[in-house]
Amino acid sequence: MLTESNHPRLFRQNTYVYPVLSRRSGGISVGINLNPDKVCNFDCIYCQVDRTRAPQERFVGLPKLLTELEAILLGLAPGGELWDEPEFKHLPDAKRRVADIAFSGDGEPTTFKNFFEVIRACVSIKERVLPLTGGSDAKVVIITNATGFDRPDVKQAFAFLDDHRGEIWAKLDAGTAEYFKQIDATEFPFSKVLSAIMDCARERATVIQSCFMRVNDVGPTRDEISEFIQRLNEFKQGGGTIQRVQVYTVARNPALPIVSSLSDADVDGIAERVRKETGLKAEAYYGHVSASSKGN
Numbered sequence: 001m002l003t004e005s006n007h008p009r010l011f012r013q014n015t016y017v018y019p020v021l022s023r024r025s026g027g028i029s030v031g032i033n034l035n036p037d038k039v040c041n042f043d044c045i046y047c048q049v050d051r052t053r054a055p056q057e058r059f060v061g062l063p064k065l066l067t068e069l070e071a072i073l074l075g076l077a078p079g080g081e082l083w084d085e086p087e088f089k090h091l092p093d094a095k096r097r098v099a100d101i102a103f104s105g106d107g108e109p110t111t112f113k114n115f116f117e118v119i120r121a122c123v124s125i126k127e128r129v130l131p132l133t134g135g136s137d138a139k140v141v142i143i144t145n146a147t148g149f150d151r152p153d154v155k156q157a158f159a160f161l162d163d164h165r166g167e168i169w170a171k172l173d174a175g176t177a178e179y180f181k182q183i184d185a186t187e188f189p190f191s192k193v194l195s196a197i198m199d200c201a202r203e204r205a206t207v208i209q210s211c212f213m214r215v216n217d218v219g220p221t222r223d224e225i226s227e228f229i230q231r232l233n234e235f236k237q238g239g240g241t242i243q244r245v246q247v248y249t250v251a252r253n254p255a256l257p258i259v260s261s262l263s264d265a266d267v268d269g270i271a272e273r274v275r276k277e278t279g280l281k282a283e284a285y286y287g288h289v290s291a292s293s294k295g296n
Contacts, residue, residue, distance in 0.1 A: 001086065001087060001088075001089075001090050001091065002019065002020060002021040002028075002087050002088065002091065003021060004021050004022070004023040004251060005251050005252055005287070005288075011072070014068045014072075015033075015036065015061075015064060015065075015068070016032060016033050016034075016036065016060060016061075016064065016065040016068055016105075017030065017031065017032055017033070017065060017068035017069045017072055018030075018031045018033070019031070019072060019076065019082075019087070019088075021091070021095060022099065022100075022102070023248075023251065023285050024209075024246055024248065024283075024285055025099035025100050025102070025141070026094075026095070026099055027094075027095050027096070027097040027098065027099035028076060028088075028095070028096075028097065028098050028099060029098075029099055029100050029101075029102045029141070030069070030072055030073065030076070030098060030100070030101045030102065031102050031103075031104055031105060032065065032069065032101065032102065032103050032104075032105065032109075032118075032122065033104070033105030033106055034060055034103060034105055034107070034109045034112040034115075034118065035105050035106045035107025035108065035109065035111070035112070036058065036059075036060065036105070036106060037058040037059070037106075037107070038106045038107060039107050039111075040106070040107035040108050040111075041107075041108055041111065041145070041147055041186060041188060042108065042145050042147075042184045042185065042186045042188070043184075043185035043186060044173070044183065044184050044185060044211075045182075045183060045184075045185055045215065045254065045256050045258065045259055046183070046211055046213050046250050046254045046256075046259045047254060047255060048252045048253060048254055048255060049106045049107075049255060050255045060112070060118075062114070062117070062118060062121070065118070066121055066122070066125060069101070069122055069125055069126075070125050070129060073098065073101075073125065073126060073129040073130055074129055076088075076098050077098075077129055077130060077134075077136075078134070078135065083096060097138075098130060098136065098138045099138060099139070100138055100139040100140065100141045100167075101122060101126055101138065101139075101140050101141070102140075102141040102142075102143055103119070103140075103141070103142050103143065103144075104143040108144065108145050108147060108148065109142060109143070109144060110142070110144050110147070110148030110149070110151065110154045111147075111148055113153075114153070115148075115151070115153045115154055115157050116153045116154070116156045116157040116160065119140070119157040119160060119161065120157075120160060122140070123140055123160070123161070123164045126138060126140065127164070137165075138165070139165045139166065139167050140161055140164060140165060140166045140167070141166075141167050141168075141169055142157075142158075142161070142166070142167070142168050142169065143169045143171075143209070144168065144169065144170055144171065145170075145171045145184070145188075145193070146170045146171065146172075146193050146196040146197050146200070147188050147192070147193065147196065149196040149197075149199060149200055150196065158200070158203070158204070159203075162203075162204055167207055167243075168200055168204065168206050168207065169207045169208075169209045169246070170196075170197045170200060170206055170207065170208055170209065171184075171209055171210075171211075172193070172194075172197065172208050172209070172210050172228070172231065172232075173210055173211050173212070174190070174220075174224065174227075174228060175224050175225065175226070175227025175228030175229070175230060175231050176190075176224060176227045177189075177190040177191070179220065179224050179227075180193070182215070183211075183213075183215075194231060194234075197235065197240070198234075198235055198238050198240050200240075201235050201240025201241050201242060202238070202239050202240050202241075204241070205241045205242070205243035206240065206241065206242060206243060207242075207243050207244055207245075207246060208232065208235075208242055208244075208245045208246065209246045209248070210228070210245060210246060210247055210248070211248055211249065211250065212225075212247065212248075212249055212262055212266075212267070212270060213249055213250050213259050213260065213261060213262060214259070214260045214261065214262060215258055215259060216258050217260065217291065219262050219266060225270055225273060229273060229274060229277045229278060232245065232274065232278045232280060233277070233278055236278065236279075236280075242280050243281070244280065244281040244282065244283060245271075245274050245278075245280050245281065245282045245283070246282075246283050246285065247267055247270050247271040247274060247282055247283065247284050247285070248267065248284070248285035248286075248287070249261045249262040249266075249267050249285070249286060249287045250287045250289050251285070251286070251287030251288070251289065252287070252289070253289060254289070257291070259289070260289050260290050260291050261286070261287040261288055261289045261290070262287075264284075264286045267284045267285070267286055268284050270284075271283065271284040
C-alpha cells in the first residue's frame with residue numbers, strides 16, 4: 001500500500017510517471033519526473049534522491065511520458081481499475097482521489113528544455129480524463145526551487161497554468177543566505193531566489209513550501225526562523241500574494257544520514273509563529289525520521 005513516508009519514483013514499468021500518497025496534497029499525487037538523469041542545480045541535504053548512483057534513464061521521451069500519464073489517470077479516475085490494485089485498495093476513503101498532478105521528480109522541473117510544451121500536453125490529458133464536470137478538482141502543481149522563473153518558456157507555462165488550475169509551490173527553506181547554502185547546498189544566490197519568488201507572487205498567488213529539519217541533531221535557531229518570517233513579510237510588503245505556507249519536516253529517509261525530523265511540537269511552533277507574525281495561512285506537516293532509523 002502507498003504510504004506518506006515512502007515516495008518511490010518508479011511505478012510498475014513506468015519511467016516518468018508515478019503515483020504517491022501525498023501528505024501535503026491530501027490524496028494521490030501523480031508525479032511527473034522531468035529529471036530522470038538526477039541533474040539538479042540544488043543538492044539539498046534532505047533530498048531522498050541518491051545522486052551517487054548512476055541514473056537508469058537520462059532523457060525524457062515525451063510520447064512515453066504522456067502514455068504513462070494517461071494510463072495512470074484512467075486507472076485512477078472514479079471507478080478506475082487501479083483503485084482495486086494492492087497499492088490503492090486499502091487507502092481510506094478520504095485519500096481515494098487524485099489531488100493533483102505534480103511536476104517534481106529527481107531534479108528541478110523548470111530546467112526542462114521544453115517545459116511549456118510538456119505542461120500543455122499533460123494538462124490536455126488531465127482535463128480530458130479528469131474533467132471538472134466529472135467531479136474532479138485535481139490541480140497541476142509545480143514543485144520548484146524558483147531558479148528557473150526568469151526563463152520565457154517557464155513564464156509562458158505559468159501563465160497558461162493560471163487558467164488551468166495550476167499552483168506554484170516555491171521552495172524557501174531558510175531566512176538567511178548562510179542557512180540557505182547549508183540546507184540547499186547550491187551556489188545559486190539566495191537573493192535571486194527571493195527576487196524570483198517575489199516576481200511570481202506579484203503575478204499570481206504562490207504557495208511557499210518550507211522544509212525544516214535537524215542537522216546532526218540541531219534544528220534551525222529561533223533567529224533563523226525570525227529571518228525566515230521576515231522574508232515572508234517582505235513578500236507581502238512588496239506586493240506579493242502568498243496563498244499559504246507549508247511548514248514541514250522530513251518524512252522520508254534522506255540520502256544523507258546527518259538529517260532527521262523536527263518534532264511535531266517544533267513544526268507546530270514554526271507554523272504558529274508564521275500565522276501570528278505574518279497573518280498568513282500556515283499548514284504543518286510532520287515526519288518521524290530519526291538518526292537511528294535511516295541509512296545511506
